[in-house]
Amino acid sequence: MRHGKYRFIVGFLALPLLLYGVFVISPFVQAFQISTTEWSGLRGTAKSVGLDNYAKLLHSGEFWNALRHNVVMLVLVPIATLTLGLFFAFMLNVGGRARRGAVITGVRGASFYKFVYFFPQVISITIISVIWFNIYNPDPHDGMLNSLLGAVGLHSLQSSWLGAGSIALACIMVVMVWANVGFYVVLFSAAMASIPREIYEASLLDGANRFHTFFRITLPLLWDTVQTGWVYMGIIAMDAFALVQIMSVNMGGPAGATDVVPLRLYQTAFRDSQFGYAAAMGVAMLVVTLLFAVLTMRFARRERIEF
Amino acid sequence: MGSTSEVNRRDLVKRAAALGILAVPAMGALSSCATGGGGGSDDGTKNKGATSARNPLGVKNGAPLEAFIFKGGLGDQYAKDAEADFNKTYGTTVKHTGTQQVGPKLQPRFAGGNPPDLIDNSGADHLDMNKLSAQGQLQDLTPLLDAPSMDDPKKKVRDTLYPSTIEKGKHKDTFDVFYYAFTVYGTWYSGKLLKDKGWAYPASFDDMITLCAEIKKAGIAPWTYPGKYPYYVHFNIFAQIAKIGGLDKWIAIDNLEPNAWTSNDAVKQVIGHYEELAAKGYFLEGSQGLTHIQAQTAWTRGKAAFIPNGSWVENEAAPTTPADFGMAVGPLFDGGSGDKMPHGTLRAEPSEPFIVAKGGKNPVGGMELLRIMLSKKHAQNFATKVKSLTSVQGATDGMQLSPGLSSAARAVKEGGKNLLMIQLQEWYPKLTDEKLGGLTSQLLTGDMKAADWIRKAQQYADETAKDSSVTKFHRGS
Numbered sequence: 001m002r003h004g005k006y007r008f009i010v011g012f013l014a015l016p017l018l019l020y021g022v023f024v025i026s027p028f029v030q031a032f033q034i035s036t037t038e039w040s041g042l043r044g045t046a047k048s049v050g051l052d053n054y055a056k057l058l059h060s061g062e063f064w065n066a067l068r069h070n071v072v073m074l075v076l077v078p079i080a081t082l083t084l085g086l087f088f089a090f091m092l093n094v095g096g097r098a099r100r101g102a103v104i105t106g107v108r109g110a111s112f113y114k115f116v117y118f119f120p121q122v123i124s125i126t127i128i129s130v131i132w133f134n135i136y137n138p139d140p141h142d143g144m145l146n147s148l149l150g151a152v153g154l155h156s157l158q159s160s161w162l163g164a165g166s167i168a169l170a171c172i173m174v175v176m177v178w179a180n181v182g183f184y185v186v187l188f189s190a191a192m193a194s195i196p197r198e199i200y201e202a203s204l205l206d207g208a209n210r211f212h213t214f215f216r217i218t219l220p221l222l223w224d225t226v227q228t229g230w231v232y233m234g235i236i237a238m239d240a241f242a243l244v245q246i247m248s249v250n251m252g253g254p255a256g257a258t259d260v261v262p263l264r265l266y267q268t269a270f271r272d273s274q275f276g277y278a279a280a281m282g283v284a285m286l287v288v289t290l291l292f293a294v295l296t297m298r299f300a301r302r303e304r305i306e307f
Numbered sequence: 308m309g310s311t312s313e314v315n316r317r318d319l320v321k322r323a324a325a326l327g328i329l330a331v332p333a334m335g336a337l338s339s340c341a342t343g344g345g346g347g348s349d350d351g352t353k354n355k356g357a358t359s360a361r362n363p364l365g366v367k368n369g370a371p372l373e374a375f376i377f378k379g380g381l382g383d384q385y386a387k388d389a390e391a392d393f394n395k396t397y398g399t400t401v402k403h404t405g406t407q408q409v410g411p412k413l414q415p416r417f418a419g420g421n422p423p424d425l426i427d428n429s430g431a432d433h434l435d436m437n438k439l440s441a442q443g444q445l446q447d448l449t450p451l452l453d454a455p456s457m458d459d460p461k462k463k464v465r466d467t468l469y470p471s472t473i474e475k476g477k478h479k480d481t482f483d484v485f486y487y488a489f490t491v492y493g494t495w496y497s498g499k500l501l502k503d504k505g506w507a508y509p510a511s512f513d514d515m516i517t518l519c520a521e522i523k524k525a526g527i528a529p530w531t532y533p534g535k536y537p538y539y540v541h542f543n544i545f546a547q548i549a550k551i552g553g554l555d556k557w558i559a560i561d562n563l564e565p566n567a568w569t570s571n572d573a574v575k576q577v578i579g580h581y582e583e584l585a586a587k588g589y590f591l592e593g594s595q596g597l598t599h600i601q602a603q604t605a606w607t608r609g610k611a612a613f614i615p616n617g618s619w620v621e622n623e624a625a626p627t628t629p630a631d632f633g634m635a636v637g638p639l640f641d642g643g644s645g646d647k648m649p650h651g652t653l654r655a656e657p658s659e660p661f662i663v664a665k666g667g668k669n670p671v672g673g674m675e676l677l678r679i680m681l682s683k684k685h686a687q688n689f690a691t692k693v694k695s696l697t698s699v700q701g702a703t704d705g706m707q708l709s710p711g712l713s714s715a716a717r718a719v720k721e722g723g724k725n726l727l728m729i730q731l732q733e734w735y736p737k738l739t740d741e742k743l744g745g746l747t748s749q750l751l752t753g754d755m756k757a758a759d760w761i762r763k764a765q766q767y768a769d770e771t772a773k774d775s776s777v778t779k780f781h782r783g784s
Contacts, residue, residue: 040442042414160596163752164752249534274776299527303657
């Protein structure tokens, strides 16, 4: 049975690999090739310009501005999302008061909360953007957030939200966290469910409180999951295209305050017809994302705990 | 988390690498790639048949024709009506697509060399006509201009149009874009509101400031604007600069000439006026975050008196407009006695760009379809259906028009020869919408002084002028 094992595997994998090569790998490679041309996207031919597009990118203030916002998101959004996700998951699974018949329980109504947290995952990102755009509507009567603040007498906090350059990016990041936290609640809940109860019971007998059990037991045993979640969330934060494109004023405004690299790429390709330059941006994004993933994997590595 | 799998990491990496090695040769099987093949060149005589008096362009009977129509605020029924006539005359069925995504849908078709024949290239996601024209992918529409018009064979099509239609549709010297609609830009207001309060539409900037104080006292915001799309404010700002400083100096701005912004006193006056409006709090609070629909709704509900807009607003805001609103548009404001253009000057110019692809199957048919749309019958159909004027002069004379449209038609008549046309936004959208738009949004929230706006606007214009990847255009005076 051993001999011919590889032929067998290759025979089965040939077709999927061919498809994968044509539809995934080849566009990747072509992006590199396109990024060395000045292709407009409107004609079948293009002049090669070597690495000019990359030189232009390095000197483009707009690109660095957009990348800075991506990096801000890359740092803040995963921290906020994962922290909230961990906290909620912990409360839903382990954080409840001891009730009869079970030592380790979640808070009351945990299953209902799980449903609520997960709900944004089911809605498409486009719809989420539109909903939140309307929540942020600056009108003091039509805007949900502003009319709510007005109703409880906090008129001083009313703002034009997405129209105010100082907080527009924060407004978008809040939506990003809101939309993704549910997924991590479910992910971490599943991971927590696999932690043996005996460990918790033993620690409770030793007089540990919730705080201790979380930091000494739950978090270390979940570290692998957290690390994976971190990379995944970072990639989402590097994107943010749909949210910014739909929600921001003047496509990444006001005055560039919410611009992100994917939006810059889209505008460069479809508004300015500079597909070559846009492809160079895509390659730059790939580099940044890979760098982030590698660094995360490198610095977050810990001893694996078997249980 | 329990790790029960026996696969260790190193093994995984090895296998992944093997997969990669296997997949790369698969790419060799690719015969085509994203950049596609080039379309053949031709002179637009594909599918050309014999000409006759009824068929001056020589459309071949039964030849296929494909039309791609932007389906936005104007819908696409007006085009379907014209296509129905075309089908009857030439014994074919026009393949019709109505979409809001003209650019993304047609970009690959142009790159692949099989574009549709007639394209209504409008909306936020439209094709870059400047590039297409520079690449020679657009059909020269001069034969259409020289063809006899549908209604009067003695009159050429070019003689039935507003002259600016021909000027605006030119790239360098080639007339290759046909702007079908005719849009009136300006300050829109509710005739009823002004009448009820006994206010007069202001004639000058000074009158405007005075009136704004009164409006604000009455508990209404004098102005609103769609902060999500700050270029709406440019409709007025740009035209106002041309009206006060003269067209020559505006053309210098259109042509990205050095110091065109900074050396023009009209720029100082106009931007200064907007700085004053912002400083005195004459904009509806929160306008900087509104969409055009939200701003228009605030305006039709009487929360704000004035809004910068184009004549499509009547159709777009119809669902929220009260029956007795009396929608109207006023001319540009006077800056002072030194104005280069008289009172009544107005920005009214062709819009809704139609192009015929040179590489299409039936460019002649595309032009003929346009000729049908330019007949009185279809121009009036357009006016009725979408409450907009067309580039056909006087087509709506004697018709019963809706309030906004009749006000726009009246303003055009009163403007006479003084109808302004602005090219900057059409030619350099990144400069106007993104860069200047960013400045304008700060100007209107009071976060930027007029002097800084002008300085930075000049800087951005210079950057655009220097950027070799942007196709440049030149406008003669």
